[in-house]
Amino acid sequence: MKTQKSTRATMDDVLGYQLVQASIATNKAFHSEVGKPFDLRPVEFTLLQLVRETPDISPTRLAKILSVTTPGITAWIDKLSSRALLIRSKSKADGRAQHLKLTTKGSRLVDEALQKLLVSDAQLMSHLTAGEQLMLLELLGKFSGARQSKL
């Protein structure tokens, strides 16, 4: 444990740096456990899982949550759609908007991937106590909560 007191600040004191360092670990694990075997990018997996959690969600809303541009979200949805993992349908209420839904194939795939990922997370965090693991997720969630509520 580092007690910083009056010493000069280092990168360890910078939140963004700690997030990047932590992400390096999770990204590598994602790639070997999910990315490679399921042929999914992190964004693709997240997109699928979010559609699963929120059926009929629109591309625009996904773009905001994922902090991706609208051309970006179109491209990702194109890719996933061409793999028959999700389906676009026109909104009846608003002719401009679309609703997204997972196919059975997409649903199965993201479900398997999610399980792999949870196991992987447990391994990555195994040097933290159970309480610390929960606390870490809680605090990250609370930190991002402010942003989420503005979407």
Next chain:
Amino acid sequence: MKTQKSTRATMDDVLGYQLVQASIATNKAFHSEVGKPFDLRPVEFTLLQLVRETPDISPTRLAKILSVTTPGITAWIDKLSSRALLIRSKSKADGRAQHLKLTTKGSRLVDEALQKLLVSDAQLMSHLTAGEQLMLLELLGKFSGARQSKL
């Protein structure tokens, strides 16, 4: 606070997702407070600060810490070097290796940027208690500690 119990897992339970969401916030803040005004990418800022913390560090070691390829680190160092923010010098002990040092200009710039960043972090985390802020950084550090020690 979410108590998950036996409900199905969501993205909120995935560490990598929480890290990405948190990073979206810090990245935006970095860009407006440091990236734009100082014309620095996150990697560039981190690279400079790490050289500052560890004078004579080698490009290879930086590449490992930042999880960047060696061609990648060469390119970043080239850029920063051409802006006269750091200097390469050949190692006397090992003819292949290099030592990196910040110039006065580089040192001043990264110092100013770091201060801006710490203020920005405080604002971003202002909806967490002081204890939670410390805890978040502590836990992220502990999580990444295992990886760091393997470098």
Next chain:
DNA sequence: TATTGTTATACTCTATAACTATA
């Protein structure tokens, strides 16, 4: 006028392979 979504395009960043020079 504002919003949803698409297309086109340029740019940044990354990743791989092949090379040099030192050890």
Next chain:
DNA sequence: TATAGTTATAGAGTATAACAATA
């Protein structure tokens, strides 16, 4: 043989602008 660093190059990803269709 292995390591430090560079060069060249292809590919993935992102961002901007311009557009069509609907509200």
